[in-house]
Amino acid sequence: MDVDHLPTEISSVLLTEEQIQERLEQIATEVDADYQGRDLLLVGILKGATLVMADFVRHLKSHVQMDWMAVSSYGSGTQSSGVVRILKDLDADISGRHVLVVEDILDTGLTLSWLVRNLSTRGAASVEVFTLLRKPEAVKMPVSPRYVGFDIPEVFVVGYGLDYAERYRNLRQIAVLDPRVYGG
Numbered sequence: 001m002d003v004d005h006l007p008t009e010i011s012s013v014l015l016t017e018e019q020i021q022e023r024l025e026q027i028a029t030e031v032d033a034d035y036q037g038r039d040l041l042l043v044g045i046l047k048g049a050t051l052v053m054a055d056f057v058r059h060l061k062s063h064v065q066m067d068w069m070a071v072s073s074y075g076s077g078t079q080s081s082g083v084v085r086i087l088k089d090l091d092a093d094i095s096g097r098h099v100l101v102v103e104d105i106l107d108t109g110l111t112l113s114w115l116v117r118n119l120s121t122r123g124a125a126s127v128e129v130f131t132l133l134r135k136p137e138a139v140k141m142p143v144s145p146r147y148v149g150f151d152i153p154e155v156f157v158v159g160y161g162l163d164y165a166e167r168y169r170n171l172r173q174i175a176v177l178d179p180r181v182y183g184g
């Protein structure tokens with residue numbers, strides 16, 4: 001799906017396909033260099049990170065393994081509920097492994113700060129974070145992502161994995177949702 005298919009629902013395009021892919025390629029180059037000679041396990045956080053993961057791994061030049069977790073921190077609206085729970089845990093035992101968590105967005109930071117703490121208790125050799133997007137509020141949280149794709153303003157974004165009430169995940173771009181769609 002393309003923003004041109006949604007003329008009344010999208011206010012503006014924040015990031016084009018080209019901008020996203022170019023940044024993913026740059027970060028993949030950094031990750032290849034930083035983890036050279038080490039086994040890396042990428043942990044994608046469902047469902048938002050699926051598109052980031054799918055494109056990111058194809059930019060890498062090294063072997064990596066992938067695993068997935070599903071956690072819940074949001075209701076169906078645009079506000080964080082403040083509660084994190086595991087809906088699907090990792091298949092892999094991460095003790096002694098180098099783990100890089102792959103996320104679509106760091107918003108309040110609640111999800112990632114909780115996740116990093118949780119994964120760190122499992123004996124991983126290292127736990128780092130790559131988030132494609134970071135919102136301003138997140139800088140107040142004790143999360144320091146090693147890789148950040150883009151710092152974005154405090155707007156409600158959808159597309160490229162990010163949803164509103166499970167819609168817009170299959171949008172090619174990252175776009176600002178018109179507040180009329182969610183009654184804002």
Ligand code: PRP
Pocket residue numbers: 045046047048049071072073074080103104105106107108109110111112138162163
């Ligand atoms: C979104 C996003 C992050 C989290 C970020 O997930 O994918 O996991 O919210 O918000 P925070 O920094 O305020 O915690 P969501 O729970 O909406 O699930 P989804 O990935 O399935 O859309």
